[in-house]
Amino acid sequence: NEMFLDSADLRNSIVSHAKHVGYTPRSATSPVAFLNVTVNNGTGATITAARGTTFTTTVDGTSYNYIVKDATTITPTDGVYTFSSLPVYEGTLVNNAYTVDTTNSDQRFLIKNDSADTTTLKVTVQNSSSDTTSFTYTLASDLADITSTSKVYYLEGAEDNQYEVKFGDGVLGEALSTGNIVTLSYIVTNSGQSNGASSFSLTGTIGGFSDVTITTATNSANGALPETPDSIRFNAPRQFASQNRTVTPKDYESKVK
Numbered sequence: 001n002e003m004f005l006d007s008a009d010l011r012n013s014i015v016s017h018a019k020h021v022g023y024t025p026r027s028a029t030s031p032v033a034f035l036n037v038t039v040n041n042g043t044g045a046t047i048t049a050a051r052g053t054t055f056t057t058t059v060d061g062t063s064y065n066y067i068v069k070d071a072t073t074i075t076p077t078d079g080v081y082t083f084s085s086l087p088v089y090e091g092t093l094v095n096n097a098y099t100v101d102t103t104n105s106d107q108r109f110l111i112k113n114d115s116a117d118t119t120t121l122k123v124t125v126q127n128s129s130s131d132t133t134s135f136t137y138t139l140a141s142d143l144a145d146i147t148s149t150s151k152v153y154y155l156e157g158a159e160d161n162q163y164e165v166k167f168g169d170g171v172l173g174e175a176l177s178t179g180n181i182v183t184l185s186y187i188v189t190n191s192g193q194s195n196g197a198s199s200f201s202l203t204g205t206i207g208g209f210s211d212v213t214i215t216t217a218t219n220s221a222n223g224a225l226p227e228t229p230d231s232i233r234f235n236a237p238r239q240f241a242s243q244n245r246t247v248t249p250k251d252y253e254s255k256v257k
Helices: 011-020 229-242 249-256
Strands: 032-039 047-049 054-059 062-068 072-074 081-090 092-099 109-111 116-126 134-139 152-157 163-167 181-188 201-203 212-221
Touching: 011 152, 011 229, 047 081, 062 092, 072 081, 081 212, 092 109, 109 116, 109 181, 116 152, 116 163, 163 181, 201 212
Parallel strands: 134 152
Antiparallel strands: 032 081, 032 212, 047 072, 054 062, 054 201, 062 081, 092 181, 109 163, 116 134, 116 181, 152 163
């Protein structure tokens, strides 16, 4: 049974079959809220809400953290510092670091948490422990645009609800070298448990300032559990059939899903 996508029961088997047709199962998804944040005691030419800046909210008596995923910088307007519709994601920021050893054929770069939101993944590669020069890698999309020096990574489903990050081989993307330090930074979420949160407060500071006024532009929404085995089994062959095109009605159905 486990040899075929249609009859497999184990999630690991289903994910493996989906990988063979180029399908990556959807991970858990963080609820996202949009906040208007005015820094009342702000000074300087700019203020930056750094990646990891934290806000808290309470839903049904349980407290949840919402964090800034991407650093956002603003300038004052008429002396007022306001972050408009600043997106914040529910969860905890986690960093996994790996030192590359190209002689180890079994080395893998795994996102080991089964509640990780892969849409928040940020991949950086530092040259070495003695050379702190680092580069941000982007998720590979269209192979036609990738060269031997493209700083891209590939994302695949792995066993036990994990995900694996892979890098180029020197032809389809730049290859890693021994001593490189790979950092996988992502948000681990409680999925949809805090959907609908509407009131937020700042934890710590934003750009070094703590006196803020927060209004909610959009309540948190769209938190979801990882894709189920049945959903993977249904969607994988349909995405493979469309080959990332959107031409026929069926192609559009697959893309929308």
